Amino acid sequence: MPELRQNRATKEWIIIARGRAKRPQEFKSRKKKQKIPKLDPDCPFCPGNEEKTPSEVFSLKERGSKKWQVRVIPNKYPALMPEGQLSPQTRGFFLKTRGIGYHEVIVHTPWHNQTLGNLPLSQVEKVCLTYRQRYLDLQKDRRIKLIIIFENHGESAGTSLVHPHSQLVALPLVPASIRHPLEEAMRYYDDHGSCVFCDMVKEELGFKRRVVARTKDFIAFHPFASRTPFETWIVPMKHSAGFGSITKKDCKEMARILKVMLERLDKRLSDPDYNLLIRTAPLKDSEEDYYHWHIQILPRLTTPAGFELGSGIFINTIFPEETAALLASRKVRKGKRHKQY
């Protein structure tokens, strides 16, 4: 019998229909292993090709070296551009405004053939520190209302460039599809006097079976109402609505649990395509009690189609309790037993 499950934080329903199920090993990516070179002379993100991209807005360099290790550049084909003033046109029926904002590319590493999960921990830390830095820099622009950081990994996740990179979009408005779940979280807070994400973390820790990794300040679990097989949420234990509150120390711990989760997905599913998102409150709501920033990893193992478009309900074919069992491990780092879990 299929099961309908609701995510209490977002109010999204999903369906788990195991009749359509694959066995866990069948979720493995079938993409052909291509031999990717360490450097590609045609890749605009490889060192040596810096003049092929717009001018860098930020970079992390090796101490005492001019070589960059993480590099941030404006997207060459931006969805939004920083120049100019917002100009809402409210005359008439059709509402439009100039596409003001930022659209940046965060190049994870000089090496062309890496993935975020396979980078050395110190490099993943640098990527997370860069996320933080650009977030803090761009939130100063008073026109900006919401900052979205995401990684599209693999072709079916919507990327065309192999070189490992994330993107950042700073929006001049809060879309309804962000505001509505926020309102739901606010309503939960009104009803219960607590943050729905904090409560979710407590419940997941109590239930245990969907928890896949744990550090001192972060927890990773496969949510009760997972939209895709192996959907993973990484949530800071400490309540905080906005990503901008993250400290440099937190970034390092975030890097550690992120790397562990991406490595395990890579190993179990043979480098699956995925979308990674940092979900955060709009800038004006970053101190609120009712929202809680977190990371979502959505492996692209199924194709959302007409039903998902028409209902907003994802159909999942495997229980998160099953996928969590496959990815959970008491070891957060290879060969090293972590005391918290």
Added chain:
Amino acid sequence: MPELRQNRATKEWIIIARGRAKRPQEFKSRKKKQKIPKLDPDCPFCPGNEEKTPSEVFSLKERGSKKWQVRVIPNKYPALMPEGQLSPQTRGFFLKTRGIGYHEVIVHTPWHNQTLGNLPLSQVEKVCLTYRQRYLDLQKDRRIKLIIIFENHGESAGTSLVHPHSQLVALPLVPASIRHPLEEAMRYYDDHGSCVFCDMVKEELGFKRRVVARTKDFIAFHPFASRTPFETWIVPMKHSAGFGSITKKDCKEMARILKVMLERLDKRLSDPDYNLLIRTAPLKDSEEDYYHWHIQILPRLTTPAGFELGSGIFINTIFPEETAALLASRKVRKGKRHKQY
């Protein structure tokens, strides 16, 4: 400069960023033309293989013949199943319920190698009449709250079976992602005293440049805030919130404009993959003044990725005014000038 546009009916924002644009002809599907047989002995939807599917729940037959022309069967791998009672489990934090509902397949034709747009008009009419009939039948089940009818055409639109078919899912609940746009439409009604879709039709008729086809009772246009290139809405001129109000006569006109639009998309874009949806109010709201049922056709020419997942904002690379100019024609049927447009 990119442009942010809002759909007044759904409150969804989209971005039009032409810097990333392809020229219109580049949107053409690059899938290889495969020689598809008229009948496939391995296809469960082909005549002769009826025993490979669950028992038929409805069919339209030729007069005086036992041969079916349109056939409706339960989905062999259903997302929801009709047996049993709803059982909301509200104890504890995690909310779930049994997957009660209907998941049906509507086989458009006995012929394996057709598409909805290429079928004879009389056959498209039969498909539309079948949509209506199943909707009317299933809305009698008091457990059902919302009925979604959709077609996934082509692999990137999420279908695995070539034989032309639509699907119907009857849900025992109204998802938040449906309720929120309804509330927005209700708010518009409160503010303006009119249906936002009726107003949109009036505005589009006045502006003309996004209108692509017109019959006496239906209008097809590329919406101001199109989410994908060539997104097409087909809206009945007469206000009606629920699809269940459609008459048999309306079905014939709906078939005509639907066929015209699918034929033109096929011709211009070389058989693009697409999702087709019938958007309708939940059953309890089917008499409301503030919602308006309609058809949405979303060609799958781009891959929604992390940004779309994280913001709900689609990035489109071409203005609907441009795509509409490519698809508009005064002729609604080949060789026959239609008087209304």
